[in-house]
Amino acid sequence: MIFNTNLNAIATYQAGKPIEEVIRVYGIDAKNIIKLASNENPYGCSPLVSQAICANASKVSLYPDDSMVDLKEALAKKYNLNAEHFIIGAGSDQIIEFCIRAKCQQDSKILMAKTTFAMYEIYAKQSGCQIIKTKSDMHNLKEFKELYRMHHPDIIFLCVPNNPLGECLDFSEVHDFLKEIDKNTLVVLDGAYQEYATYRDVNKAILVDVVQEFENVVYLKTFSKIYGLGGMRLGYGIASEMIMEYLYKIRPPFNVSSLSLLCGIEALKDENFIQKSLEQNAIEMQKYEIFAQENKIKYIESFTNFITFFLENQKCKSSEIAEFLMQNGVIIRDLKSYGLNAIRITIGTLEQNLKVFSLLKEKIS
The missing domain is CATH 3.90.1150.10 (Aspartate Aminotransferase, domain 1)
Structure with missing residues (x-):
């Protein structure tokens, strides 16, 4: 076969x-x-989440609200953006897949750090993309710039902070880098651990306004880490409405469960x-x-x-x-x-x- x-x-x-x-x-x-x-x-997770699961267990027999409007509006309120800027996924890694499938074709080029989240490369190879990596294990933006000018990749992945190493670029460095990237290159900022980075050093905080300033940026977040919802598989992407138009063409119906959506809403309440x-x-x-x-x-x-x-x-x-x-x-x-x-x-x-x-x-x- x-x-x-x-x-x-x-x-x-x-x-x-x-x-x-x-x-x-x-x-x-x-x-x-x-x-x-x-x-x-x-x-673990917030007690509000545990209580919500117990109170709504009977909903597992029903399909979720495919508009996901309640969670998107909760996120919109958190970030002071319109709900149209959000897409919800079964973990933020599903949004990574959406980005690659929406932007790339056979032999498209994708740029990433030598040592970073493995799913960037796996999803890229599934689509037949060429992988370009820096020589440095950690994020070296000088190398990124050189490889960008040499190869003109379709997508650039920046993991901020970086998994599995833990280092994190300052937002000012990321911002300056984005100014040098043409609008036809999609830049994915993976912020799965951003809450931890911001707590340790406010200079690491990715300002969500970046998706409005740069229409070619997707900012990824997850409920799997600090919110303690790894088992619920819930993440999201933030981007311009132009990018969202294409990502939603990739998203399958009912890709996130009813309980997962509910858990995200409750988790956001417990600061x-x-x-x-x-x-x-x-x-x-x-x-x-x-x-x-x-x-x-x-x-x-x-x-x-x-x-x-x-x-x-x-x-x-x-x-x-x-x-x-x-x-x-x-x-x-x-x-x-x-x-x-x-x-x-x-x-x-x-x-x-x-x-x-x-x-x-x-x-x-």
């Missing part, structure tokens, strides 16, 4: 291992497993939960930085809810450490698939992080 030949060049995306798999493989009791691999909020989550993340992040410094582990200053440890100075490879931690009930992300001897660890709760430090110390000593 012959399939889409573009798929031959694609490696299947490897998500963080689920708790259920660790239970099956290692026989560890679920209550003794800590998942710090997928950058979920370790404090207190968001603030507490940000505060705790900052406190625990500092402990990881201190641990790295004390144990001579190289790391990147992170503007997210995870930290990346580089292990060049350690006697263990990233795969060995990841396996050791998993055997002891701690799931992290091995970055070997990115060609890095590094691990990415979601910042957990105080209790979870103490266990991580203890196990890491045991393994690298």
